[in-house]
Amino acid sequence: MESHLSAALEYARSFLHEGAVATYIPELAKGDPTQLGAAIYAADGEIYRVGDWQQEFTIQSISKTITLILALQLAGYRKVFSKVGVEPTGDPFNSIVRLETTAPRPLNPMINAGAIATASCCMGGRDAFSEFLKLTRRLCGRSSISLNEEVYRSEKQAGMRNRSMAYLMQSDNLLECDAEDALDLYFRMCSVNVNTMDLARYGMVLAGNGKDPETGEQLVEGWIVRIVKTLMVTCGLYDASGEFAMKVGIPAKSGVGGGIMGSVERKMGVAAFSPGLDAKGNSVGAFHMLEYLSHHLGLHYFAGSECRV
Template identity: 70%
Template sequence: MARNELIEKTLADAMEYARTFLHTGKVATYIPELAKGDPDRLGACIITTDGEVYHAGDWRQEFTIQSISKTITLIMALQTVGYEKVFSKVGVEPTGDAFNSLVRLETKNTHPLNPMINAGAIATADCCMDSKDPYGGFLALTRKLCRRDTIQLDGAVFESEKKAGMRNRSMAYLMRGDNILEHDAEEVVDLYFWMCSLSVNAEDLANYALVLSNNGVDPRSGVKLVEDWIVRIVKTLMVTCGLYDASGEFAMKIGIPAKSGVGGGIMGTVERKMGLAVFNPALDPKGNSVGAYRVLEYLSHYLGLHYFSGSGCAV
C-alpha cells in the first residue's frame, strides 16, 4: 500500500513548526523526577485505520503516561463497577480549575467534577480497587490498548510521585471523609500514582488513540477491545476536559478528542481516520505540552482534522 505523502510531509512540517515554540515551555518540577526531562525532545506518531504508521523525531523516547492514564482508569472503572457506580462518585462537567485544584472539594461540592482532574481520577481509581487485581488488570489493559506487552512501571517516577504527592493525598482523605472513596485513602492514592507512572512512547499512545477512533475496535486485528458505550463516554470527556482548563481553547483551535499529561504527551483521536500522539516535556502554564500542542495544531489545520472542519478531512 502506498504511503500517504500528504501525511508524511505535513507531519515533518508540523515538527519544524512546533520546534520554534519549545523555548516557551518548562518541564514539570513538582514531581522531582520529571524535572530531569529534556525540553528539546519532540516525537510524534500517526497511525491510520488502514494500518499505515508515520513516525517523526523522538518517537521512541519513553516517558511516563501521567494524566493520559486517566482515560484508561475510567475504562477500567466502568468495566469493573459499571456506569451508575462510577458516576455516583464523579461528575462529567468541565471545571475551569487547575488539574490539581482542591477548591471544589473544599467548598463542599464533595464529588469531583470530572474523571480527568486528579480528584476525579482518584475517585475512579477507587472503583478499580474492586477488581481482583487492580495493578495487574490496569497494566494488562494498558498493554492491550497500546499493543505492547513490554510496557512497565517507571519505578523512579512512582517513588518521586509518592514523596511529592501531598496534594493528591489531601484530596483522597477529603473524599474518604465524605464517603466518596470506599477503600483506604493511602491505598487508593498509591494505585493512582502507579497508574500515572507507566512508561510509554508516542507509538504506544497512537495505537491506543487508534482504538478509540475506531469505536473500541483495533482495525488491524478486528478485535473489540472496549465496549461502544465506554468509548463514547471517554471520547466525550476528552473533548470537554482532556486538556485541563485549556480544553475549550483546544477544542476550538484543534477540534479532536485529546488527553494530555505532564510527562509531555498528548494523545488525540480522529474519528474513523487515525490515532495520533506527540511527546515533548516542555509544558505551558496549564500543564500541557507546548510541542505536542503545536504539532497537533498544525496537523489539524493542514489535514483538515477538526471535527467541525467545513472543508472536511484531507486524508
C-alpha cells in the same frame, strides 16, 4: 503524511522555548525540553513517525482515560458516576477548592481528584494495577509496557496535594477503598512508561469505536468509548480544553510527562510528545504539533468537506 509530520515538527520546534519541565515531581524535572516527536496510526494500518517518537515517558494524566475505561468495565456506569461527575471545571488539574466549595464529588474523571475517586472503583479486592497494566498493553499493542519505578516513588513521595484530596474525599465517604490504597494505585497508573507510537495506536482504538485496529477484536465497549471521548473533548486538556477544542478540535488527553494523545473519528490515532509544559500543564511542543496537523489535514470536528485525510 510524512511531509506534514515533518513540517509540524519544525513548526512546533519554534515554540519549545515557551515550555518548562514539570518540577513538582522531582523525577520529571530530569526531562529534556528539547525533545519533540509524534506518531500517527491511520485506519488503513499505515504508521507514520517523526522526531523523538521512540522516547519513553510516563503516561501521567493520559492514564485517566484508561482508568475510566477500567472502572466502567469493572464497576459499571452507576457506581463510577456516583463518585465523580462529568462537567468541566475551568480550574487547574490539581485544584482542591471545589471539593469544599461546590460539592464533595469531583466534577470529572480527568482532574486529579476525579481520577483518584475513579481509581478507587477499580479496587474491589483485586490486583487493580495488574488489570490496568494488562488493559494498557492491549490498547497500546505493546506487551513490554511497564511501570517506571523511579517516577512512581517520586510521585508517591511528593504527592501531598493529591493525598489531601484523597483524605478529604474519604472523609466524605466517596472512595471505595482506603485513601492510601487509592493513592498508591493512582500514582502507579500515572507512572507507566509509553511512547508516542503506543499512544497513537490507543488513539486509533478509540477512533475505531473500541476495536483493535489489527485484529478487529472489541477491546472496549462502544458505550464506554463514547463516554471517554466526550470527556476528552470537554476536559482532556484541563482548563485549556476550550482553547484546544477551537485550535485543534479532536478528542485528546494530555499528561505532565509531555504527551498528548488524540483520536480522529474513524481515521487515525495521533500522539505527540515534548516535556516542556505551559502554565496549565500541557506540552507546548505537542500542542503545536497537533495544531499544525489539524489545520493542514483538516482534522477539526467541524472541518466538514475540508477534511483531507
